[in-house]
Amino acid sequence: MSPVIPRRTRVLAAAAAAAMVALAGCSSQQGMSGGDPHTLELWTHVGGNEPELSVIRAAAEEYMANSDVTINITEFPQRSYNEAIVGAASSGDLPCLFDLDGPIMPNWAWSGYLAPLDLPADTTDTLLESARGEWNGTLYSVGAFDTSLTILARKSALVDNGIRIPDVDHPWTKAEFDAALEKLSKDPHYDRAIDMSVWDSGEWWSYAYSPMLQSFGGDLINRDTYLSADGALNGPEAIAFGKWFQDLFAKGYASKTPSQDGIDFTKGKAALMYTGGWKVDQAQEALGTDEVLILPPVDFGHGPKVGGGSWQWGVSATCANKPAANGFIATLLQDKYLVKVSDNSGNFPARERANKYTKNFAPGAPMEPLFPIAEKYSMIRPPTPGYAVISSVFDKAMHDIMAGADVKSSLDQAVVDIDANIKANDGYGMKKK
Numbered sequence: 001m002s003p004v005i006p007r008r009t010r011v012l013a014a015a016a017a018a019a020m021v022a023l024a025g026c027s028s029q030q031g032m033s034g035g036d037p038h039t040l041e042l043w044t045h046v047g048g049n050e051p052e053l054s055v056i057r058a059a060a061e062e063y064m065a066n067s068d069v070t071i072n073i074t075e076f077p078q079r080s081y082n083e084a085i086v087g088a089a090s091s092g093d094l095p096c097l098f099d100l101d102g103p104i105m106p107n108w109a110w111s112g113y114l115a116p117l118d119l120p121a122d123t124t125d126t127l128l129e130s131a132r133g134e135w136n137g138t139l140y141s142v143g144a145f146d147t148s149l150t151i152l153a154r155k156s157a158l159v160d161n162g163i164r165i166p167d168v169d170h171p172w173t174k175a176e177f178d179a180a181l182e183k184l185s186k187d188p189h190y191d192r193a194i195d196m197s198v199w200d201s202g203e204w205w206s207y208a209y210s211p212m213l214q215s216f217g218g219d220l221i222n223r224d225t226y227l228s229a230d231g232a233l234n235g236p237e238a239i240a241f242g243k244w245f246q247d248l249f250a251k252g253y254a255s256k257t258p259s260q261d262g263i264d265f266t267k268g269k270a271a272l273m274y275t276g277g278w279k280v281d282q283a284q285e286a287l288g289t290d291e292v293l294i295l296p297p298v299d300f301g302h303g304p305k306v307g308g309g310s311w312q313w314g315v316s317a318t319c320a321n322k323p324a325a326n327g328f329i330a331t332l333l334q335d336k337y338l339v340k341v342s343d344n345s346g347n348f349p350a351r352e353r354a355n356k357y358t359k360n361f362a363p364g365a366p367m368e369p370l371f372p373i374a375e376k377y378s379m380i381r382p383p384t385p386g387y388a389v390i391s392s393v394f395d396k397a398m399h400d401i402m403a404g405a406d407v408k409s410s411l412d413q414a415v416v417d418i419d420a421n422i423k424a425n426d427g428y429g430m431k432k433k
Contacts, residue, residue: 047075051344102309130308211305
């Protein structure tokens with residue numbers, strides 16, 4: 001069931017597709033996950049990130065102390081993780097336990113490489129919706145945390161320019177935002193009004209900019225059937241979004257080549273930054289919590305939107321001891337570990353009640369506003385096995401649009417590529433209603 005990928009797709013789809021191709025037919029093999037049922041192999045992408053890794057180790061130690069199972073943890077740097085997963089899948093050696101980016105899960109479930117999770121209802125039902133990876137009504141993955149998109153603002157810049165400070169219940173409208181960008185672009189203290197974080201790569205472009213598309217009234221695909229992007233990604237609303245996005249750079253409000261890692265905002269070159277919650281602590285440390293405002297995304301006409309779903313845990317279909325693998329995940333999802341993950345990563349816990357015990361999201365804590373933004377405006381990326389291709393095609397189209405390409409032609413081509421992939425894969429099992 002390996003998907004056919006258009007040549008125009010970029011790195012994310014290539015990596016995901018390679019995994020799908022490599023995995024074909026592996027579900028019947030017995031590799032490392034099918035060996036000794038008393039030994040669980042666990043792989044994670046947080047290699048080198050000692051604070052997050054320490055939480056996984058602690059949960060593993062607790063589980064091993066209360067069972068006859070040994071958990072072997074293998075850590076990878078995120079940049080090499082996909083290659084490792086692809087290699088293991090190719091040889092039938094997927095580990096019992098591994099983490100994966102949430103939107104990729106439906107493809108792995110569709111391909112038969114993930115086992116449905118079997119966790120207590122009181123463990124899963126209390127998780128945020130965005131932390132539950134479901135496809136076709138079945139739970140395949142769960143996360144310990146999530147995060148939100150936000151606009152970070154220099155408070156002094158808004159006050160000095162007479163710009164209203166929005167809150168989660170009263171976000172900026174498109175007209176207000178456009179007016180704010182115009183004012184800030186003329187402020188001599190800043191080189192640009194906003195850093196749109198276009199320096200970031202991979203899944204960022206879909207995660208960050210498709211919510212803006214959705215707020216305009218478009219989408220990456222028609223969610224009634226998931227069989228076509230026509231009308232959703234190239235309709236009037238989507239074209240309006242694309243033209244607005246292109247104008248950000250044409251008018252000089254944002255740079256096509258900003259400094260890496262959000263430095264333009266922390267160094268005072270940009271008054272605003274559109275970013276993810278994981279950048280908030282860096283900005284607050286550089287500029288102070290009183291100066292950095294955490295603002296909701298803009299309402300472009302159909303309500304503010306932010307992407308939902310992050311890294312989650314799954315169990316391979318070849319795992320020889322699925323009950324033990326599920327037991328470890330249940331252990332990791334205890335509130336005490338969700339709090340530790342939050343404190344060590346800057347993301348909020350996957351269970352709302354744990355917020356009050358965290359250093360960043362408790363009432364009055366410096367990053368508290370991120371959670372209500374996500375709670376109110378989060379939208380799951382399309383839960384379809386074709387998402388990797390959808391994401392990379394959208395990424396390509398948005399890069400072209402930023403560079404000055406014709407908006408309608410770019411989005412029309414994106415629809416052609418997405419629909420061709422869906423057709424080539426027999427609709428990924430979806431049927432017309």
